[in-house]
Amino acid sequence: MATQRGGFSSRLGFILAAAGSAVGLGNIWKFPFEVGEGGGAAFVVMYLAFCFILCFPVMVAEIAIGRKTQRNAVGAFTALGHKKWSIIGYLGLTSGVLILSFYNVVAAWAFGYFIEMVMGNFEIGQHFGDFTADFIKVGAYSVIFMVGTAFVVSRGISGGIEKAAKILMPTLFVMILALIVYALTLPNAMEGLKFYLIPEFSEITGTVVYSALGQAFFSLSLGMGALITYGSYVNKNDNIVSSAAQITLVDVGVAVLAGFMIFPFVFSQGIETNGGPGLIFVTLPGVFESLGDVLGVIVGSLFFLLLSFAAFTSTISLLEVPTAYMVDEKKVDRTKATWIVALIIFAVGIPSLLSAGAVEALTKFITLPGPGTLDFLSFVALIASDTFLPLGGFLIAVFTAYIWRKENFNEEISHGDEEIKGTWLQSYVDFAISYICPVLLGAIFIVTVLDNYFGVKILNMLLG
Numbered sequence: 001m002a003t004q005r006g007g008f009s010s011r012l013g014f015i016l017a018a019a020g021s022a023v024g025l026g027n028i029w030k031f032p033f034e035v036g037e038g039g040g041a042a043f044v045v046m047y048l049a050f051c052f053i054l055c056f057p058v059m060v061a062e063i064a065i066g067r068k069t070q071r072n073a074v075g076a077f078t079a080l081g082h083k084k085w086s087i088i089g090y091l092g093l094t095s096g097v098l099i100l101s102f103y104n105v106v107a108a109w110a111f112g113y114f115i116e117m118v119m120g121n122f123e124i125g126q127h128f129g130d131f132t133a134d135f136i137k138v139g140a141y142s143v144i145f146m147v148g149t150a151f152v153v154s155r156g157i158s159g160g161i162e163k164a165a166k167i168l169m170p171t172l173f174v175m176i177l178a179l180i181v182y183a184l185t186l187p188n189a190m191e192g193l194k195f196y197l198i199p200e201f202s203e204i205t206g207t208v209v210y211s212a213l214g215q216a217f218f219s220l221s222l223g224m225g226a227l228i229t230y231g232s233y234v235n236k237n238d239n240i241v242s243s244a245a246q247i248t249l250v251d252v253g254v255a256v257l258a259g260f261m262i263f264p265f266v267f268s269q270g271i272e273t274n275g276g277p278g279l280i281f282v283t284l285p286g287v288f289e290s291l292g293d294v295l296g297v298i299v300g301s302l303f304f305l306l307l308s309f310a311a312f313t314s315t316i317s318l319l320e321v322p323t324a325y326m327v328d329e330k331k332v333d334r335t336k337a338t339w340i341v342a343l344i345i346f347a348v349g350i351p352s353l354l355s356a357g358a359v360e361a362l363t364k365f366i367t368l369p370g371p372g373t374l375d376f377l378s379f380v381a382l383i384a385s386d387t388f389l390p391l392g393g394f395l396i397a398v399f400t401a402y403i404w405r406k407e408n409f410n411e412e413i414s415h416g417d418e419e420i421k422g423t424w425l426q427s428y429v430d431f432a433i434s435y436i437c438p439v440l441l442g443a444i445f446i447v448t449v450l451d452n453y454f455g456v457k458i459l460n461m462l463l464g
């Protein structure tokens, strides 16, 4: 069975693919605008705490479940003898479908910006709204993106993804570093850094906590079985805990660096920080323009090309989750499964595509107590990434500690890694998965959902 499913060719291959899944629009597009809307550094502090304290143990659990069972997000629970708990997998499939449906639209923006930069159209930043409202154009780019994703996924896991990731991810990293250096030379850069680095804890509300937790899960690709699925292709001799640690560090590192790049730019151009999903798309073209015609075109197009690539390694992992389910559980041929799922997800994404200016009713879709008025795309993001993913994470922790049981979990993580036994990291994961994750994730989830959707301000009352 394992051989038919394919697998990663090496431990590095797995880390790259998983880091490729984690690093994406979440780090470079979503993180900065969430920080901007969440009041700056206080959001950053919470996000970091959530990533390391709560998400990292869940990541270890997901990979362990996947590797133990060699199955997809749904089948893994059945394979462990707990069919009822495969509800976690179905929740994950739903999250995956919803997330990819809007993610693909934002990826199309990034890809569209690459084309605009190639043509030297730096003005695009001021016409972001017109750009996203042009649903024919953005729709065409999103078709290209989805077809590309489906093409790679249909060919199986180890081929192109691993190889491309090896070159392109480090390039993106270097490019962000270079842009940070440039950003720091600009006027008002320090104001941007202050906003990003000096926390105002009075800014913290239930809505902010809720989105910081959702962002941590989203950014690390957790809570929907993507890492159960990728974990299922991992070699029995690889070591899970240190792989998870590396993936977490890389992902958090890229997000934090993206903030160092964006906020000096935002403040130097006098742009509002709470601009929402348009933040990088409004800010960056002006930055590239300031580099001059030739350099601006080169740096601008390369940047959006690499951003599109980072998004691509994430869309691949998103599509892989339902595809692996169809292949394992429904015995559908991989190629066929991929194209069917891609088509469905594309269709689900059409309202999101139309919700960025094209159709009024979708652009002002709903008003909620926490976030206020949202377009359809942001609403789907809210439900799937800020609600379903933390809920999935909570259930995975409870399942791992109390249903699958810790002895089995610990045995799986020390397989291929005898040295991990008795280390502080292993003790922490063990303790966190049984107590910290279930209790804190459960409590934060309930409190922030009440706040966000129903306007019940428990947290604000607690904080005084």
Ligand code: PFF
Binding pocket: 021, 022, 023, 024, 025, 026, 027, 096, 099, 217, 218, 219, 220, 221, 222, 224, 226, 314, 315, 317, 318
């Ligand atoms: N982690 C990706 C990002 O930050 O862009 C998004 C994502 C990919 C979320 C895969 C969930 C997932 F399963």
